[in-house]
Amino acid sequence: MKYYIETYGCQMNVSDSELVASILNTAGHDAAADIDSADVLLFNTCSVREHAEERVLGRISNEKHRKKAKPKFKIVLLGCMAQRIGKRLLETDTGIDYVVGVDNYRQLPSILAGEAHYALDFDTKEVYRELQPVHSNKHLGFVTIMRGCNNFCSYCIVPYVRGRERSRPYEDILQDMQIAIGQGIKDITLLGQNVNSYNYNGLSFPELLRRLNDIKGYYRLRFITSHPKDLSDELIKVMRDCDKVCEHIHLPLQSGDPEILKKMNRGYSYQHYLERIISLRQQVPDIAITTDLIAGFPGESEAQFEATLNAMREIEYDYAFCFKYSERSGTLAATSAEQLPESVRLERLQRMIDLQREITLKKFRAEIGKTVEVFVEDFSKKSKAQVSGKTRDFKIAVLSGDASLIGSLQYAKVLDATSGTLICE
Ligand code: SF4
Missing domain, CATH: 3.80.30.20 (tm_1862 like domain)
Structure with missing residues (x-):
């Protein structure tokens, strides 16, 4: 099966999605390039604020139409929201097929094989040993x-x-x-x-x-x-x-x-x-x-x-x-x-x-005029003629440059600043 994971919330969920990818790959499934080519869509969710939950429910409602064209298409709810209200959602007409809690990701392959609809038991010993996460970001x-x-x-x-x-x-x-x-x-x-x-x-x-x-x-x-x-x-x-x-x-x-x-x-x-x-x-x-x-x-x-x-x-x-x-x-x-x-x-x-x-x-x-160490992560959001990254002290910096800089460390002089970005050369 081809799967696609959509991740919400904190970095812990990003990290958990990498674990889930590892579990699914080991079980013989493959990551889909996009939702259109996926057979299974997994939502790894956040419950910290009401708004976060509403957003996911909206997204699921937008995607359930795919079941008409692809009757075997499945929607899986993972993470905090699964743990909090997943069972209830499973009983209503949300389009969710399976619900898997934070300590139950190892059971995903069997659940996708139809052995159960949910797994939500806490396991205080589960730290996902012997799994190699599939890093979703190269840098x-x-x-x-x-x-x-x-x-x-x-x-x-x-x-x-x-x-x-x-x-x-x-x-x-x-x-x-x-x-x-x-x-x-x-x-x-x-x-x-x-x-x-x-x-x-x-x-x-x-x-x-x-x-x-x-x-x-x-x-x-x-x-x-x-x-x-x-x-x-x-x-x-x-x-x-x-x-x-x-x-x-x-x-x-x-x-x-x-x-x-x-x-x-x-x-x-x-x-x-x-x-x-x-x-x-x-x-x-x-x-x-x-x-x-x-x-x-x-x-x-x-x-x-x-x-x-x-x-x-x-x-x-x-x-x-x-x-x-x-x-x-x-x-x-x-x-x-x-x-x-x-x-x-x-x-x-x-x-x-x-x-x-x-x-x-x-x-x-206050950073203007200083030289900062920037680890270049990507193109800037505004222009392909600029790249962006973070300083050691976690400030976003943009600097002129092309794809060859992505993944490299640059020492850059701060020329200007907004309330969110250092503009450097
Ligand atoms: S209860 Fe929530 S806010 Fe408090 S330390 Fe734990 S995760 Fe953080």
């Missing part, structure tokens, strides 16, 4: 180091749909890294819901990074996501000492208000968070810091929202992923009687975005 690689989450932030659905935290064995991670580097991938991101709590038989995340930094060859090493409560001094030292570990950290703050942080069950205070930022900036010069923020959490007063804006002004993030609060049924925050009207959430979100745009522009403009 950027993702290596999953852990799966699941134990933190239960009150707004987040992840622990309910991805199960409990478990760390992958060091040997498997090392092998994945060596394969990726051998394939010429030069920018590798280690993935986990909370990489700072990686622990494999006593091997901590900082020590894991030190070991991976010693693999021979040129490559950049990144990691997401760090939880502020678990960000240790040792990790900061490793970031300082290890040449391949990039000068960038994504450290979700979510809110700058102490009461809201408590209600979110984040496990840190703003003071603790700020102290971590100061330490990072002291020890890793020029480190870029990015974050996630939520506007309009249940019960958030105007003053509490202002505290988040103040935190943004104080910390001056290089970039912030801003979201309005989205109720996820099954989470604690969704049961709160203090839900804010959509209009308030949207208005606060817009103020957050506007502020961050100003800060990002200032940060990006």
Whole structure:
């Protein structure tokens, strides 16, 4: 059978889609070049926000017409949404034929053979050993180091749909890294819901990074996501000492208000968070810091929202992923009687975005005149006469050049900047 995978959500899903491709290839199926030539269409989905789920349901509804022309055409739902509402969707007229949860991808071949319609059991031991992911990008690689989450932030659905935290064995991670580097991938991101709590038989995340930094060859090493409560001094030292570990950290703050942080069950205070930022900036010069923020959490007063804006002004993030609060049924925050009207959430979100745009522009403009190391990933979106890539500190850079530069490292001078792109030569 020819299959086509459409992936939504975070990089963890990108990485899982690569695993799914590996499982299907091993079972004798082939990747289709496009949906038109596919016999099976798999949607690897995200449940973090309502909007993400609606988008996938819209896409499935657009694709189910194919069953008329191709009666054997199958639609499979994978990932968080499968785990959360897949069984229900299977019972209604959505067009979905099979539903497979995050710990059940090994069962895909038998499910496609018609042995069952769904597989949704959590398996806290499943870390997909002995599988070689099929990298979907020639230049950027993702290596999953852990799966699941134990933190239960009150707004987040992840622990309910991805199960409990478990760390992958060091040997498997090392092998994945060596394969990726051998394939010429030069920018590798280690993935986990909370990489700072990686622990494999006593091997901590900082020590894991030190070991991976010693693999021979040129490559950049990144990691997401760090939880502020678990960000240790040792990790900061490793970031300082290890040449391949990039000068960038994504450290979700979510809110700058102490009461809201408590209600979110984040496990840190703003003071603790700020102290971590100061330490990072002291020890890793020029480190870029990015974050996630939520506007309009249940019960958030105007003053509490202002505290988040103040935190943004104080910390001056290089970039912030801003979201309005989205109720996820099954989470604690969704049961709160203090839900804010959509209009308030949207208005606060817009103020957050506007502020961050100003800060990002200032940060990006501060790069003008500097020479930055750019790993060229592709043509720029706007012109085939330009290529684009990322700096070590995770800023998008465009520079003039042709296809011959794609996949190479360039040292480029920053001539100008927008609030999202460095313009270089
Ligand atoms: S750390 Fe919190 S926000 Fe992140 S995945 Fe776990 S529960 Fe969700």
